[in-house]
Amino acid sequence: MRPILLQGHERSLTQIKFNSEGDLLFSCSKDHIINVWFTENGERLGTYDGHNGAVWTIDVDSQSRFLVSGSADNTMRLWSVQSGKCLYTWEFPTAVKRVAFSEDDEQVVCITEQRMGHQGAIRVFKINRDGDGTNQSKEPTSFFYPVGSKAVVCAFGLNNNQIITGHESGKIAIFDAKTGDEVLNNERAHMDVVTDLQLSTDRTYFITSSKDKTARIHDTRTLMVIKTYTTETPLNSAALAPGKPYVLLGGGQDAMSVTTTSLRQGKFETRFWHKIFEEEVGRVKGHFGPVNTIAVSPKGDCYASGGEDGFVRVHHFDESYFRAKPYGEYEIEE
Amino acid sequence: EDAAEESNISAELIAQRKRLVDEWNAWRLRSKEESASEKRHGGKKAASLEKQPKEEAKEEIE
Numbered sequence: 001m002r003p004i005l006l007q008g009h010e011r012s013l014t015q016i017k018f019n020s021e022g023d024l025l026f027s028c029s030k031d032h033i034i035n036v037w038f039t040e041n042g043e044r045l046g047t048y049d050g051h052n053g054a055v056w057t058i059d060v061d062s063q064s065r066f067l068v069s070g071s072a073d074n075t076m077r078l079w080s081v082q083s084g085k086c087l088y089t090w091e092f093p094t095a096v097k098r099v100a101f102s103e104d105d106e107q108v109v110c111i112t113e114q115r116m117g118h119q120g121a122i123r124v125f126k127i128n129r130d131g132d133g134t135n136q137s138k139e140p141t142s143f144f145y146p147v148g149s150k151a152v153v154c155a156f157g158l159n160n161n162q163i164i165t166g167h168e169s170g171k172i173a174i175f176d177a178k179t180g181d182e183v184l185n186n187e188r189a190h191m192d193v194v195t196d197l198q199l200s201t202d203r204t205y206f207i208t209s210s211k212d213k214t215a216r217i218h219d220t221r222t223l224m225v226i227k228t229y230t231t232e233t234p235l236n237s238a239a240l241a242p243g244k245p246y247v248l249l250g251g252g253q254d255a256m257s258v259t260t261t262s263l264r265q266g267k268f269e270t271r272f273w274h275k276i277f278e279e280e281v282g283r284v285k286g287h288f289g290p291v292n293t294i295a296v297s298p299k300g301d302c303y304a305s306g307g308e309d310g311f312v313r314v315h316h317f318d319e320s321y322f323r324a325k326p327y328g329e330y331e332i333e334e
Numbered sequence: 335e336d337a338a339e340e341s342n343i344s345a346e347l348i349a350q351r352k353r354l355v356d357e358w359n360a361w362r363l364r365s366k367e368e369s370a371s372e373k374r375h376g377g378k379k380a381a382s383l384e385k386q387p388k389e390e391a392k393e394e395i396e
Contacts, residue, residue: 158369158372159372202369203369204362204365204369205365219361219365221368221369221372226358275358276351276358277351277354327351330351330355331355331359333358333359333362333363
């Protein structure tokens, strides 16, 4: 597996995202910058410049036309992927911690931070895709405050009327995107902060990671926990590998190995776990600090990790990865 | 004796893995059908009862 090191951020990475073709990788960082890279060779294609604070989150639509970002500068921005121009800026009273497009690219959901007398809020915006994208509505189509523990991650669920949220308490919930009603929840999905939430290609299940050192797969319809991956370290990110029965987990370092390894060695790992058997099958080292964010290309041919060390590492899977069947012959449904 | 025990354990493990894969596949097929019908009905209640027999048949193949 040949790694490509993407150097272009000066501070820690907060989120990385592939476009639907998998040929572009978007990255955002505490250095206020969003970058886009060619997945194939790691060359930087461009930069989305304009935020005045840490960029916490990004998402790209399925056509690679619009990019949306959320920042500590209390704005959410819409960008033209191709020209790099900022098309629209929404302003809020607090930082934007998570953004996500709906499956049909028509809507964006965002979470704003709870701070300075402001409750954490979820807003849904209709995206006007006509014209050049600069003519957006300032007002959200819905706006609600989840009661109880604050939401930290979110995504659209099975359909465009449903928002899945992960909370500080470890709770997972589904909200009606129009009314803001909590439709379903699992209060004990995790025992600590949910740090990431990524859906399967068909959106029928999703994986979450948590500071409680586990990652879990949940059924999108019922919120039942289907699988649990128990590690030794608080997790920052979890991703599903299309085409192979693996999940990729990233976080800090085992408490046990901290004393024995030097920070200079790049020992922070992305862990590969078998999706069905809930066992670790491999690790890829490289980062000089915790792994903050992991994404797998929708085609399943490569993955990328973004670290606290400010680097993005892209790994193209080699033939042995596709050939490997560590547990023998099983036909496993995607 | 050790070898006998080992092969016993591995037979058990293999059976367990087979069961886990079967369970996963059964859930995936059920989930895909129910979700497809839910999507067709615009997020309303799933009308998936008529799908049941087909899904059972698929489980058998595994």
